[in-house]
Amino acid sequence: MTITTKPAPGRTQDADLTERILEATEQHLRAHGFSGLRVEQVAQTVGCGKTAIYRRWPTKEELAAAVVTHQADPGVEPDTGSLVEDLVIHQEQSMIHQSYEQGLRGERPIWGILIEPGVRDIVDEQFIAARRERGRTIVARAVSRGEVPPETDADALLDMIAGFSFYRTNVRDERLTLASFRQVASTVAGAPPLRIIT
Template sequence: MSAPLSAPRGRPQDEELTGQILDAALVELMEHGYANIRIERIAAAVGCGKTAIYRRWPDRGTLVAAAMNRATVIGDIPDTGSVVGDLVTHGLRNAENQGALAGNSNPYSATVSPDVRVHLWRDGFLAARREMGRAIIARAIGRDELPPDVDADAILDALAGFVLYRSTLRPSRTTEVDLRGLVIALTTAPPRIS
């Protein structure tokens, strides 16, 4: 027989306040960029104390990752009937996510910060989107559209890198035509695992 669970200590977290904090953190990220985020401004925007924020997230990296996870649409694994169509659709979802969150600073640039990236890969949208991409490529291998020794990560990195570069460093809109050309090149002579 196991011991009864004790009641949680402290005040229960208010889910509405949690949502307001995440929304304010995303606005802060878009307006000021990750390097210039100030927890004080987020708390002031929401009307809470900094401790309410730190009770939920121990540092700004986990807060920003949670805000980005909340704002990102994972979507479904596309099945257009071809690997080219599937990867183009997958890449467009990435572009739509990044475009939807455009501000003075693209919040997706925070993904390069180690204290944000670790959370997005461990339990966030980066890991989920990568698994979707791997499923697309595995299905293409099963349909003999790609060879069994294809380097799925190289294809997915090229696709994600293209979209991220276009939305943060260039910046310009990623179009379906752009993605189709890239995906055709990547799948016509795909990189192989050595």
């Protein structure tokens, strides 16, 4: 990734500066992780003052979360009439958000910074919560079609698929395929986790 280290002559447009700050922050996160992220180093890389960064993102957590959500796209809500196919599409959309991690062996994965509580809370509020609600809708439709029992635990089902994908990409550094999504979705849909009634 090429980072422009000096602003263009004349007044830098706000959108351009924002983009360059996010690119530089991503570069620093990949090289040093969240604990090694220093706003002053990002500012130096971009060629701006720290104030320009803090004006956009008042905390380091908000800056890191902005990098995570910058390329995120909620996609469209799938409704194929099949739980398995809807889950495959839903998970594929989730993986598009992580697709730029591929081919970057040796660098820290950006989505891996979600283990930082402050970053995770912001990303959850701005992005993940809406995706989770969409997943619950997919499962609810499957219940209404009789594909899975009414006591299916939608959150546990979604966690099983998302956890598999997150572990494979962020821990094992493997590329996932639609075939692997379909295999996991088929397995989970065939024997879905049920809510525990106490």
